[in-house]
Amino acid sequence: MSSMPVQSVKKLSHLFQPATATIATAKKIELSSKSYENLVKYGLIKQVTNGMYAFLPLGLRVINKLVALVDVEMEKIEAQKMLLPALTPTHLWKKTDRFKDNTNELFKVQDRSHRQYILSPTYEEAICSIISSVGTLSQKMFPLRLYQISTKWRDEIKPRLGFLRSREFIMKDLYxxxxxxxxxxxxxASVSEAYENIFKKIGITYVKAIGNPGSIGGSITHEYHYLSDIGEDVVCRCSSCQYSINKTMHKESHCPDCKSTLKEQNSAEIGHTFLLNTKYTEPLDAAVRINNKPTPLVMGCFGLGLSRIFTVMVELLSTKTELRWPKNLAPYTVCIIAPKAGSKEENSSHYIKDIIDILTQLNMDIILDDRTYLTIGNRLMHARITGFPYVVIVGKSILQSPPLIEIHDINNSRNCKIPLDNLSGYFSKEDTTI
Ligand SMILES: [Zn+2]
Structure with missing residues (x-):
């Protein structure tokens, strides 16, 4: 059994979480979002310029947990992770006719030799070009599933609410x-199942709808949405069965499957899947050898907007004044609050080390609020607004016999006092995954 020294535990006194009193960029005419304002105010993200944001340390921890969750499900379907350069040569986008259609939304870059590039919003051309550059592939290689999780760019005319519609965003794209x-x-079908698993693990109700192929194209396409008033999409959902469709694709007022009426709801698209056939592989010569003849590959592409999932999930879970996260994606799962300096219980600080040892052995993701110059109440409030799902406090009741520690389950508005010996049992029983 390893014992974690207190020194190596993350401490709130060292955390870069700059709180902002006002949000200079929030326009009052814009539909506001409680979570967006609080993400900025409580120091999880910070605007750098119009439509571009920095993930500060706590915000990035959430993204990293999302990445880890997605990686597990991609691994299960034997998708291989890679990383393409941010810049795609413009001539590739000219080959597929996408350059002129999207030119206003593309960030364009030129190098010292006047070669033209775009900051990629998506990578169908770039990935097909890599595949064709290695020559015609043998059939044994397939199915071939390649994905990356990286920053993408789109010069949005109207960026909104942080990462809901930003000019720089984080996306998982699988080809x-x-x-x-x-x-x-x-x-x-396999990727769709992986998507269902990802959304179930995140734990927030989602809608899978028949999608709009937009400028990417495709013969089969589905979208994944979170229902939220801050979203800019509208899905039409059947009141009796599972049928859902993007409003832009929908022509009738009744469900084609069961004839019930369709209801419109605001939503934010968080994932999109396309069966593209040979739209990109043919012009870019991504081919397989069949009967000794190069044949264009049949392609699919599958996006997941990780920075948008971050934005909408916190909007759906949060209160007006406090951020909330799914337990498995919160920046830290447990915040431990040490006794206030100068209090009667200050001498009980040695219990902190025991608590850290127990939670470390349970593999809990912990942070210690060591700012003992603040009251316990102040620090509990800080833990609540940041959205740490559990707070363990060494306060007054530690002086009782037997000594009791206080546990707050913030997401479920529950708290209790238990002997230290029961701490391990408490978290073993808790479902900390949701
Ligand atoms: Zn129906």
Whole structure:
């Protein structure tokens, strides 16, 4: 059993969490969002320029946990992780005719030799170009599933609410290649299942709707949405069955499956899947050898907007004044509050080390609020607004016999006092995954 020294535990006194009193950029005419204002105010994200934000340390921890969750599900479907350069040569986008159609939304870059690039919003061209550059592939290689999790850019005309609609964002993009349409449909089904697993693990109700192929294209396409008034999409949902469709794709007022009426709801698109067939592989020569002949691969692409999931999930869970996270994605799972300096219980600080040892052995993600110059009440308030799901306090009741520690389950508005010996039992029983 390893014992974690107090020195190596993350401490709030060292945390870069700059709180901001006012949000200079918030325009009052804009539909406001409680979570967006609080993410900025409580120091989880910070605007750098119009539509571009920094993830500060606590915000980035949430993103990293989301990345880890997605990686597990991608691994299960044998998708291989890679990383493409931020810049894509413009001539590739000209080959697929996407450059002129999207030119206003693209960030364009020129190097010292006047070669043109774009800061990539998506990578269908770049990935097909890599595949074609290695030559015609053998059938044994397939299904081939390649993904990356990286920053993408789009010069939005109207950026809104932080990462809800930002000019720089974090996306997981998966590109799949199969030898024929039937195999590509099998891949589409496997990835759809992986998406269901990801959304179930995040734990927030989502809607899968028939999608709008937009400028990417495709023969089959689905969108994943979180229902929220801050969202800019509208989905039409059947009142009786699971049928849902993006409003822009919907032509009738009744569900085609069961004829019930469709209800419109505001939503934010957080994922999009496309079966593209050969739209990109043909012009870019991404091919497989079949009967000794190079044949264009059948392609799919699958996006997940991680920075948008971050924004909308916290909006859906938070209160007006306090941030809330799914327990498994919170910046830290447990915040431990040490006794106030000068208090009667200050001499009981040695219990902090025991608490850290117990929670470390349970693999809990912990931070210590060592700012003992603040009252316990002040620090509990800080833990609540930041959204740490559990707070463990060494306060007055530690002086009782037996000594009791206080535990607050913030997401469920519950608290209790328990002997230190029961701490391990408390967290073993808790479902800390949601
Ligand atoms: Zn229906």
């Amino acid at each position: 799949t290649f199969d030898i024929d349409e039937e195999k590509a449909k099998e891949t589409y």
